[in-house]
Amino acid sequence: MPNFEHPEYPEATLLHLESMVPCRESQVSSLLSVFGKRQHFSFPSIFIYGHTSSGKTYVIQTVLETLELPHLFVNCIECFTSRLLLEEILTQLQNLSSEKKHGSRVPCDTFNDFVRLFKQETITQDLQNQTVYIVLDKAEQLREMEANVLPGFLRLQEFTDRNVTVIFLSEIVWELFRPNTGCLEPFTLYFPDYSIGHLQKILSHYHPPEYSADFYAAYINILLGVFYTVCRDLKELRHLAALNFTKYCEPVVRGEASERDTRRLWKNIESHLKKAMQTVYLREISSSQWEKIQQDDGEPGHLKGLSAHAHVELPYYSKFLLIAAYLASYNPARTDKRFFLKHHGKIKKTNFLKKHEKTSNHLLGPKPFPLDRLLAILYSIVDNKVAPTANIFSQITSLVTLQLLTLVGHDDQLDGPKYKCTVSLDFIRAIARTVNFDIIKYLYDFL
Amino acid sequence: VQKGEKLAHLESQHLGCFVFKPNSKKRRISSTAEGDYFSEGKNDSEDSGLRFATCQLLWKQINSEMEKIQDELNKQLFDNLINFLRQSHSEFQTESTEWMCRMKSSEIPTAALVLGVNVTDHDLTFKSLSEVLQDSITPYVVSLQAKECPGIKHLLQKLMGQLMNCYVDVDDSEEEECVNISQKKMRCSMASLSQWYKDVTKKSGFETSSKKRTSSSRHWQSPPIVVIFKDMESFTTKVLQDFIVISSQHIHEIPLVLIFGIATSPMIIHRLLPHSVSSLLCIELFQSLSCKEHMATVIDKLLLTTQFPFKLSEKVLQVLINIFLYHDFSVQNFIKGFQLSVVEHFYSQPLSVLCCQLQEAKKRINSLSHNQCENIRSLPSFRRYVESQVSEKQIALLTEDNFLKEVTQTLLEDLNSYHENYFPVLRCLHVFTSSLPKYPLGKQIRELHCACLGKRVWETEEYGSAVQLMRMLAKAELVAILQKCVEIFTSSSGKQFSNTIEKMEEFLTRFQNLEVAETNDIQDVSVSSQNELQKKTDLYHLQKTLLELKESKRSKKLTKFEMLRFEVVDFIESLVRSYLTPAEMQTLNEVVYFNTANTLREHLNAAPRIALHTALNNPYCYLKNQTLKSDVGCISNTAPDICIAYKLHLECGRLINLVDWLEAFSTVVTAVEGKDLDSTATDQMDEIIHARFIRAVSELELLGFIKPSKQKTDHVARLTWGGC
Secondary structure (H helix, E strand, C coil), rough: CCEEEECCCCCCHHHHHHCCCCCCHHHHHHHHHHHHCCCCCCCCEEEEEEEECCCCCHHHHHHHHHCCCCEEEEECCCCHHHHHHHHHHHHHHHEHHHHHHHCCCCCCHHHHHHHHHHHCCCCCHHHHHCCHHHHHHHEHHHCCCCHHHHHHHHHHHHHHCEEEEEEEECCCHHHHHHCCCCCCCCCCEECCCHHHHHHHHHHHCCCCCCCHHHHHHHHHHHHHHHCCCCCCCHHHHHHHHHHHHHHHEEEEEECCCCCHHHHHHHHHHHHHHHHHCCCCCCCCCHHHHHHHHHCCCCCCHCCCCCCCCCCCCCCCHHHHHHHHHHHHHHHHCCHHHHHCCCCCCCCCCCCHHHHHHCCCHHHHHCCEEHHHHHHHHHHHHHHCCCHHHHHHHHHHHHHHCCCEEEEEECCCCCCCCCEEECEEEEEEHHHHHHHHCCHHHCHHCCC | CCHHHHHHHHHHHHHHHHCCCHHHHHHHHCCHHCCHHHHHHHHHHHHHHHHHHHHHHHHHHHHHHHHHHHHHHHHHHHHHHHHHHHHHHHCCCCCCCCCHHHHHCCCCEEEEEEEECCHHHHHHHHHHHHHHHHHHHCCEEEECCHHCCCCCHHHHHHHHHHHHHHHHHHHHHHHHHHHHHCCCCCCCCHHHHHHHHHHHHHHHHHHHCCHHHHHHCCCCCCCCEEEEEHHHHHHHHHHHHHHHHHHHHHHCCCCCEEEEECCCCCHHHHHHHHHHCCCCEEEEECCCCCEEEEEEEEHHCCCCCCCCCCEEEEEHHHHHHHHHHHHHHHHHHHHHHHHHHHHHHHHHHHHHHHHHHHHHHHHHHCCCHHHHHHHHCCCHHHHHHHCCCCCCCCCCHHHHHHHHHHHHHHHHHHHHHHHHHHHHHHHHHHHCCCCCCCCCCCCCHHHHHHHHHHHHHCCCCHHHHHHHCCCCCCCHHHHHHHHHHHHHHHHCCCCHHHHHHHHEEEEEHHHHHHHHHHHHHHHHHHHHHHHHHHCCCCCCHHHHHHHHHHHHHCCCCCCHHHHHHHHHHHHHHHHHHHHHHHHHHCCHHHHHHEHHCCCCCHHHHHCCCHHHHHHHHHHHHCCHHHHHHHCCCCCCCCCHHHHHHHHHHHCCCCEHHHHHHHHHHHHHHHHHHHHHCCCCHHHHHHHHHHHHHHHHHHHHHCCCEEEEEECEEEEEECCCCCCC
């Protein structure tokens, strides 16, 4: 007995559909009832939202394809201008309506043109009789296009006077879409996150042909035990499952353990999965490298991740420039005297603490500082005399292109440019250590 | 009128940009003018044409050598990258239906290429990289720069533009067709790109089967499209994210490979891309040779060799190395600096005509003009040489050109053999010093080279401590070092080292013999002393012998090993003293050594602020007008107006009151002239002075010293502090 009941479609198709969309039965059945019969007019627009990889795209695609409904799929990130988007829809529509392939691209600049051309394309009887579904994936991009595009799609049915339904797929809620000029409200449908049980069910669904479903399900169970706390992304989990499965099978292949010996298999895989969580999941090392390590049966220790190469080698004066910039960013300008004047007298921290300065500057983040202050600090922290040569100035610019400093305000402001230092305390300490400069002594926060 | 300012401008521009010779191709066009570059007002007796030709030839040799070095250095990195690219899409064609492949998400293969902070060098690396890739992997190599791609649209436009062009490069016959394609306004979307790719690969597939086996056998059926992001740091997050998301949708249709050029550290990838995007990538890390190692190789191959007659003096080398270490880490800039010194040397030194291979130089000596002979006589090093000769020879040297030429020939030979000896001995000494703790003479050979070039190295303190430490080396180390030295000397071309090699090998055999002898010795000593101890049993004698034993330990006689070690060190010292004499002591060193470090510093390490300050503060420096000569600190009224205004503004604080400034200005200007003028003219004068003042002030504003301020009326703000 199928979950879905619909007079329009044969039972076999519905059964097949049900097997294709595990854990999404209720959403699919409400979709089916919204769609109605083929020739029925449906909602003008349907808005489907849910978190990353909650099966939105997959479910819609499967439903439309299994039921053989005329539809077209457009990814809004890929069509980054409204023109590209509209033309893409029209081209796909051409392919739908006629057998002759590769109709020439129709130039379409405005939504008005689009409506006109859309009417022309859907004139054929075939498309007149049934609802055409336009699916706009990653619909949040529509908000960045012209103001009329989103409201236009919402009531496309009305404009074109055709049997058409626009389906929006998005990761954010409808409230963030609603234009302030008002619009036709779509029918919204929420796809909730998969629970751990759902994930278990879906992931075990696609077990490798060589092994039994139970064996793979046990593996998935272990995998989810490790990864569920950090990752609920189905795609990512499936990827990780595929990457580590060979390792899991190893004892079985070698004949050391039977498929049912779960405890032994668990012992074998658990530490391996934990290591995977720290490396390959974070993309510290690539999947292909991870596979290579598994094949060679080596320890991943010798292969350093991306974060291990944090050290940056800089020219001597660039180091001091960066240190000076860091000091200028995190010390209040008033305290420069205290740090860089020889006879500053004994000023205690409490004496010139203002109320708002009691919070750590490091918690507040870097503050902008003018070029002059940077140079003044530079001259006082470098031992030998530094001439203000063109090279020094160009070094400041290179530090900006390296994103170690950022320019505050506009690029074209020539007089009195302001900068911020964007490097972390650890980074600057490592730099300062290489030039034997005790930076902690010069930081107001650590006084 | 304001010459000072203009000159200051000119000066700063002159210092700010370095002009190098144009391509030699262009030069050929006006063959008559060839060499004119160097003659400039001097008569041709100084061989300007020949000097120019020599310079050109020399630089060509150096340049080709440099390219060879660069290729060798990059080879390892490029090979790794090529391997990566080969593997990255190996399964692209073989549509495997395996479970594994279906389950894994298809990531975009990405190479994170860490190149170091010397951004100026990257261009060359990327250029040769894309050439190598085009030769061996794929014709479709695209390099993108952040400034060309402010949006995803521009990025795709650039990408497709470059791809269509590179298709033309592969096959000329299809050029017309391609032009047509690009003329039709291409839709800049990934979809049309994948369509294009399908067409292109299908087409080339046909060709391989029919006739063009050779051209496409280098690449395979579906060559990957390589996209190089030259400066990853400067790309905006949005553009990168969008591009990666879009292309990951099409990865099944186009075999795309990304290369991120990273200057700082690979952490930047995580900073730029969120996890949802970076999980679409399969990132592998590649690291290029560090620029310091690169530099060391360049110096080793370029400067520490007798291959090229041209040499840098200690000070010049120091300037170039300082710019490298302190400012930019750029090997390219170092080479440019080296090129500048080559040009400068041949331009400014008439005798540089002799700066070529020895045989050629000898020939050229014979054809030297009288003027050139005089030039030789006026060289300081040559004068030193003359003074050390007997008086008859002195007269002959100073009067007879022919005799002078003969002597010069032998002197040049001496100079040549000096260099032939210098470098092997330098390397040998470096092997010693680089194994010492704390490196008293520097870790790098270039530091040692500078020390030896500049002064008598054996008189320095550092050398003394180095020798001290050398006398404490362990045997195993010493033997290893000696073996290395033998290798150095045998590989060097000079025949005069056969004795040295023999001597060193003798040392080595003696060290080996020592091993056997020593063990016997030690046993003997210990046995005998113990025997003595056993003999004398009473307390007094025991005490005495113990004391004696102690004494003998303190002023212990040197063991054979220690003796030998002393001998070795002494031998090395003698080598150093005889061969590592400073270059300045060599007669005729001016011919091959470039030593005007100041010119080089002025050109390469320009100080625009200082130049501007000098021009405004001391206009005489540039205008050379006697009336402008003035004492430091006082303001002369003959100076250009802008100078007066500038000097006055130096005395002000951050905000300058314009009225006060004007008054001070008019006081200075009228200081002398105002006295004998009657009162009717003063009004008019004032207006003129007012106008002059306003012009001076606006010129200062143009130069960026002041800007109008809104804080106070009639005030301007100073933009500089302290007047440099």
